[in-house]
Amino acid sequence: MGKKMQISLTVNGEVHYILAEPRELLIHTLRERLGLTGPHIGCETSHCGACTVDMNGRSVKACTVFVAQADGAEITTIEGLGSPDGLHVLQRTFREHHGLQCGYCTPGMITRAHRLLIENPNPTEEEVRFGMAGNLCRCTGYQNIVKAILAAASEMNAKEAAE
Amino acid sequence: MIPSAFEYHRPGDLASALGILSAYGDEARVIAGGHSLIPMMKLRMASVGHLVDLQSVAELRGITVAEREVTIGAMVTQAELISHDGLAKAVPILREAALQIADPQVRYVGTVGGNVANGDPGNDMPGLMQCLDARFTLVGPGGPREVPARAFYHGLYATERAEDEILTRIAIPVHAGGHAYEKQKRKIGDYATAAAAVLLTKSGGKVASASVAMTNLSDVPVWSEAAAAALVGRDCGAEAVADAVAAMLADIDPQADNRGPIAFKKHVAGVILGRAIARAWSRA
Numbered sequence: 001m002g003k004k005m006q007i008s009l010t011v012n013g014e015v016h017y018i019l020a021e022p023r024e025l026l027i028h029t030l031r032e033r034l035g036l037t038g039p040h041i042g043c044e045t046s047h048c049g050a051c052t053v054d055m056n057g058r059s060v061k062a063c064t065v066f067v068a069q070a071d072g073a074e075i076t077t078i079e080g081l082g083s084p085d086g087l088h089v090l091q092r093t094f095r096e097h098h099g100l101q102c103g104y105c106t107p108g109m110i111t112r113a114h115r116l117l118i119e120n121p122n123p124t125e126e127e128v129r130f131g132m133a134g135n136l137c138r139c140t141g142y143q144n145i146v147k148a149i150l151a152a153a154s155e156m157n158a159k160e161a162a163e
Numbered sequence: 164m165i166p167s168a169f170e171y172h173r174p175g176d177l178a179s180a181l182g183i184l185s186a187y188g189d190e191a192r193v194i195a196g197g198h199s200l201i202p203m204m205k206l207r208m209a210s211v212g213h214l215v216d217l218q219s220v221a222e223l224r225g226i227t228v229a230e231r232e233v234t235i236g237a238m239v240t241q242a243e244l245i246s247h248d249g250l251a252k253a254v255p256i257l258r259e260a261a262l263q264i265a266d267p268q269v270r271y272v273g274t275v276g277g278n279v280a281n282g283d284p285g286n287d288m289p290g291l292m293q294c295l296d297a298r299f300t301l302v303g304p305g306g307p308r309e310v311p312a313r314a315f316y317h318g319l320y321a322t323e324r325a326e327d328e329i330l331t332r333i334a335i336p337v338h339a340g341g342h343a344y345e346k347q348k349r350k351i352g353d354y355a356t357a358a359a360a361v362l363l364t365k366s367g368g369k370v371a372s373a374s375v376a377m378t379n380l381s382d383v384p385v386w387s388e389a390a391a392a393a394l395v396g397r398d399c400g401a402e403a404v405a406d407a408v409a410a411m412l413a414d415i416d417p418q419a420d421n422r423g424p425i426a427f428k429k430h431v432a433g434v435i436l437g438r439a440i441a442r443a444w445s446r447a
């Protein structure tokens with residue numbers, strides 16, 4: 001076994017201090033130590049995006065980050081975006097537009113879409129497709145995922161205009 | 164998918180990073196974005212005793228744009244490169260190529276330095292840097308030295324960089340004329356089946372100068388002087404393009420793999436180079 005190190009992570013606004021081997025993958029830290037099972041492991045080979053979390057303002061595949069690299073980072077998972085009683089706009093539009101079937105890809109999709117809409121609040125359909133290219137879905141055919149993201153964008157923009 | 168154990172270091176400046184590399188010799192390895200290295204470590208195709216994370220080394224960051232030359236710090240990410248308007252104006256082929264690398268998540272963390280230092284023929288930036296005649300600054304215990312991209316790649320994962328050196332900056336001359344980066348891939352996010360980088364200048368309706376480089380068609384990037392020479396003094400019509408493609412095909416050495424047999428790769432290389440020449444010419 002390798003030497004353990006002291007690591008601090010701010011996850012969904014809460015600071016955690018953990019003792020871990022540096023080689024531990026961030027996705028395992030989140031799921032197994034912190035009990036945040038929203039981010040999924042689809043491929044574990046950096047391809048599918050099911051493990052996507054937001055780290056220091058960037059969408060990253062948590063299966064391809066060592067926990068040591070994340071020491072000091074601010075991380076947001078799907079659990080930090082909404083809750084069953086207070087769904088995030090994206091969670092609601094995914095439900096309304098049938099943007100999921102089995103749901104396995106959905107936490108990664110929504111976490112990625114959240115960052116995409118912060119960077120580009122008014123994307124075209126093509127920009128959504130290009131910006132979501134790191135997330136694979138085996139069920140939906142993507143059509144309704146794109147619809148859900150575009151619907152969330154227009155809702156968020158309308159709300160902002162009204163304020 | 165768990166790599167073997169290593170000790171982790173996060174030096175705060177270049178001198179400390181170099182010190183750790185010297186202290187641990189071939190047991191130490193730097194990590195930038197980790198999106199080539201971590202998959203290799205997970206497959207246990209790379210084993211590292213001391214991992215030296217460059218994320219806090221400020222000297223490796225930043226982009227400078229001057230009239231005749233741009234420089235890019237090794238730790239600049241593909242996403243940062245894409246969003247830098249001054250850089251895209253000065254050397255537009257950089258953004259055009261970077262947008263065809265991997266997917267958004269990988270581009271947020273994958274660095275330009277890691278892409279060129281990796282030595283994997285699948286990486287898109289090495290051929291591009293050869294086409295642009297970029298120069299890499301390597302800093303080791305003896306101080307810095309500069310190596311042209313065209314002399315950096317020796318073989319599969321074998322480069323001019325010594326184990327105790329860190330690639331710090333990339334300098335790229337600003338080129339006039341037209342450019343194009345064309346890439347054929349099986350799906351978005353994939354490495355190239357074949358890719359071509361082309362720069363052209365035009366004078367009196369003819370090609371005045373050209374530079375051509377191909378990606379993932381040999382164990383190193385292929386800067387094809389013969390393909391460029393076939394275009395110079397000509398009008399970029401069908402005959403000139405056919406000659407350039409023939410010259411390029413003599414320079415590449417593709418291998419059969421899950422992207423296809425050799426004959427298919429040669430065919431795709433020809434199509435992609437033809438497209439890149441046409442687009443660069445239309446912009447020249």
Ligand SMILES: Cc1cc2nc3c(=O)[nH]c(=O)nc-3n(C[C@H](O)[C@H](O)[C@H](O)COP(=O)(O)OP(=O)(O)OC[C@H]3O[C@@H](n4cnc5c(N)ncnc54)[C@H](O)[C@@H]3O)c2cc1C
Nearest residue numbers: 046195196197198199200265273274277278286287330353
């Ligand atoms: C799903 C997926 C798809 C991809 N598709 C593409 C693609 O289409 N095209 C493409 O070009 N790439 C692709 N990549 C690779 C990606 O772009 C990598 O990020 C890149 O190859 C390496 O950059 P990095 O910063 O992640 O380097 P790392 O993985 O950290 O390092 C790579 C190697 O370079 C060395 N190194 C890194 N920085 C330095 C330095 N400053 N000095 C000395 N040595 C250094 C490391 O020791 C290591 O050996 C893909 C990756 C994934 C996971």
Ligand code: FES
Nearest residue numbers: 042043044049063
């Ligand atoms: S589980 Fe991380 S990309 Fe698939």
Ligand code: FES
Nearest residue numbers: 101103137138139
């Ligand atoms: S809903 Fe099943 S994988 Fe996307």
